[in-house]
Amino acid sequence: MKYLCIDPSGTGTTGIFFFANDKSGYKFSEYKNANWEEHLNFVVEIVKEKQPDIIIYENTTYIYGRQHQGTVGLYKLIGGIVALKYVFDFIKEINSIAVNQVKPFKDKLFAGREQLESLTCKAGRGKGWKYKRQKISLHQLDALVVYHLWSGGSLESKKIIKKKITQLKLKKRLGIRQKEELTRLEKFLAERSK
Numbered sequence: 001m002k003y004l005c006i007d008p009s010g011t012g013t014t015g016i017f018f019f020a021n022d023k024s025g026y027k028f029s030e031y032k033n034a035n036w037e038e039h040l041n042f043v044v045e046i047v048k049e050k051q052p053d054i055i056i057y058e059n060t061t062y063i064y065g066r067q068h069q070g071t072v073g074l075y076k077l078i079g080g081i082v083a084l085k086y087v088f089d090f091i092k093e094i095n096s097i098a099v100n101q102v103k104p105f106k107d108k109l110f111a112g113r114e115q116l117e118s119l120t121c122k123a124g125r126g127k128g129w130k131y132k133r134q135k136i137s138l139h140q141l142d143a144l145v146v147y148h149l150w151s152g153g154s155l156e157s158k159k160i161i162k163k164k165i166t167q168l169k170l171k172k173r174l175g176i177r178q179k180e181e182l183t184r185l186e187k188f189l190a191e192r193s194k
Contacts, residue, residue, distance in 0.1 A: 010073020015139025
């Protein structure tokens with residue numbers, strides 16, 4: 001399976017994290033422009049090149065304390081991303097993670113209360129975030145977090161995933177989100193075992 005994860009911006013910087021279970025591995029990229037249509041063209045070119053099975057993007061809550069100039073462009077870009085499944089027949093599904101899930105998780109990463117395997121951060125000039133020793137921007141970090149939250153943590157090692165599955169199975173009753181997480185984790189583990 002191939003996944004394209006997007007931190008969209010209609011007028012600023014769009015961050016991308018591409019992940020594949022096969023030998024092609026992962027890739028980060030980003031695009032800066034003030035025009036949402038150029039961001040959509042950038043995403044379309046990556047979709048053509050990588051042919052992802054699943055696209056996951058950071059979605060807005062659509063309700064802000066204040067609107068800003070880039071909001072309309074962001075809405076248009078999100079509409080374009082959602083429409084990609086009607087253009088490319090290899091896309092099996094398009095999903096999203098709400099920004100109000102991504103930002104708190106990222107805040108926990110900054111504070112050291114959460115960790116992702118292979119993700120490190122060093123303070124100071126010229127330092128910053130690295131994933132598997134590759135420097136990444138904050139927008140690329142958002143795209144990585146989108147994948148991590150959507151997948152239930154499948155970036156982590158098989159050992160960690162198996163532990164999470166066991167913990168969920170040991171619970172007497174699972175809520176809807178926990179059942180969804182268990183299903184996703186089992187699916188990812190099965191794909192990695194192929």
